[in-house]
Amino acid sequence: MTAEELLRRTVAKFVENELIPVAGEIDEKAEFPWEMFRKLAALGAYGIRYSKEYGGAGANTTMFCIMCEELARGSMAVAAFTAMQCLMGTDFIYRYATEENKKKFLIPAIKGEKVVAFALTEPEAGTDLFGGVRTTAKKVKDGFIINGMKTWITNAPYADCFTVLCQTDKSKGARGLNFFLVGRDTPGLSVSPAFHKMGTKGTEISELAFDDCHIPHENMLGAEGRGLGNLAAILAEIRTMTAALSLGLARAAYDAALQYAKERTQFGRPIGKFQAIQMKIGSLATELEASRLILYNTTRMLDQGKNCIKEASMAKLFVSEVACRAADEATRIYGSYSYSMEYPVQRFFRDTRFLLFGGGTSEILQTIIAREEGL
Numbered sequence: 001m002t003a004e005e006l007l008r009r010t011v012a013k014f015v016e017n018e019l020i021p022v023a024g025e026i027d028e029k030a031e032f033p034w035e036m037f038r039k040l041a042a043l044g045a046y047g048i049r050y051s052k053e054y055g056g057a058g059a060n061t062t063m064f065c066i067m068c069e070e071l072a073r074g075s076m077a078v079a080a081f082t083a084m085q086c087l088m089g090t091d092f093i094y095r096y097a098t099e100e101n102k103k104k105f106l107i108p109a110i111k112g113e114k115v116v117a118f119a120l121t122e123p124e125a126g127t128d129l130f131g132g133v134r135t136t137a138k139k140v141k142d143g144f145i146i147n148g149m150k151t152w153i154t155n156a157p158y159a160d161c162f163t164v165l166c167q168t169d170k171s172k173g174a175r176g177l178n179f180f181l182v183g184r185d186t187p188g189l190s191v192s193p194a195f196h197k198m199g200t201k202g203t204e205i206s207e208l209a210f211d212d213c214h215i216p217h218e219n220m221l222g223a224e225g226r227g228l229g230n231l232a233a234i235l236a237e238i239r240t241m242t243a244a245l246s247l248g249l250a251r252a253a254y255d256a257a258l259q260y261a262k263e264r265t266q267f268g269r270p271i272g273k274f275q276a277i278q279m280k281i282g283s284l285a286t287e288l289e290a291s292r293l294i295l296y297n298t299t300r301m302l303d304q305g306k307n308c309i310k311e312a313s314m315a316k317l318f319v320s321e322v323a324c325r326a327a328d329e330a331t332r333i334y335g336s337y338s339y340s341m342e343y344p345v346q347r348f349f350r351d352t353r354f355l356l357f358g359g360g361t362s363e364i365l366q367t368i369i370a371r372e373e374g375l
């Protein structure tokens with residue numbers, strides 16, 4: 001058995017035995033599931049991408065995506081906070097923080113002792129980060145003073161630290177954007193109550209307000225002027241990982257639909273014997289196979305260090321749309337029972353919507369792909 005097969009088998013077993021049985025309860029409570037967070041830490045999930053030196057496993061992107069796919073099959077909320085802990089919330093700290101800050105935030109995040117968050121979005125800056133970011137970090141003698149606001153920040157209600165995108169100098173355009181590490185206990189930082197939202201219930205989201213937050217110089221993450229460039233360097237991995245989350249959810253919806261098509265009887269036979277239902281299953285099975293190919297082709301490219309901004313955008317665009325179709329078709333196959341909170345298909349349907357926005361909307365990804373094609 002290869003290392004990839006072993007990992008998939010191990011995570012799948014965890015998902016079947018530990019996650020699927022509680023996924024509905026996590027969704028219903030809509031609170032961060034600390035017990036599950038700690039169980040995943042005990043499995044070593046949060047350090048999967050990082051070097052052994054910091055307590056990680058040193059696995060490649062393919063392995064990371066296998067883990068994300070399997071977790072999303074069990075619970076999108078749990079997969080979403082795990083992805084945040086493994087990638088967006090820790091990557092800048094891993095690459096650019098001082099050893100002291102790594103000891104303070106990265107190592108505890110990998111151990112599951114601290115929670116991390118990644119703050120890009122603002123009320124005026126959604127898709128348009130470059131033109132819309134208004135949060136400023138003003139250089140002063142002994143560091144930076146941050147003022148502004150961030151919104152839709154996953155994990156914010158209970159995070160211990162934030163990687164925050166700020167404008168340092170408007171006149172420098174793209175080179176005037178930089179990332180900063182801000183601890184939760186920094187005076188002037190306030191966190192709003194959690195949003196009341198439609199899906200991924202279990203990861204909580206809120207707003208951040210920065211009012212003269214003073215941070216030391218060494219909390220700038222990356223060389224000055226490289227903020228957007230450094231973000232671009234991990235965007236392909238973020239998009240590919242979101243495609244992996246999408247594939248996991250698509251599989252969960254498909255498996256539920258297939259099973260129901262075999263069990264539900266109308267007109268004296270299982271509904272799966274009707275051509276209308278078979279056409280849905282046939283199309284979805286094909287789209288799932290195509291999703292696997294496009295996703296893992298992209299992870300292999302990332303693992304080989306190839307530039308794959310186009311392929312990663314295609315993977316995220318294609319597989320997230322497949323997940324939406326799979327959840328939609330599953331609700332049709334379930335009929336009225338999909339409308340009942342007793343069955344998980346309603347959760348799959350609600351959770352797919354998040355996949356359309358995180359990592360870039362479908363519309364902007366289509367634009368990026370078209371640009372890569374020469375338009």
Ligand SMILES: Cc1cc2nc3c(=O)[nH]c(=O)nc-3n(C[C@H](O)[C@H](O)[C@H](O)COP(=O)(O)OP(=O)(O)OC[C@H]3O[C@@H](n4cnc5c(N)ncnc54)[C@H](O)[C@@H]3O)c2cc1C
Nearest residue numbers: 118119120121126127128152153154354357358361363364
């Ligand atoms: C569950 C959830 C978790 C999130 N977690 C985080 C987080 O942890 N950290 C964080 O920083 N953000 C987070 N976000 C925010 C998310 O990244 C943004 O919502 C996303 O970038 C889109 O921004 P927006 O919602 O402001 O949409 P807008 O940018 O306002 O877009 C609205 C519509 O216009 C379209 N559009 C915009 N510009 C163009 C264009 N140039 N061409 C064509 N169409 C365009 C979009 O595709 C979309 O259809 C989260 C969002 C959700 C829902």
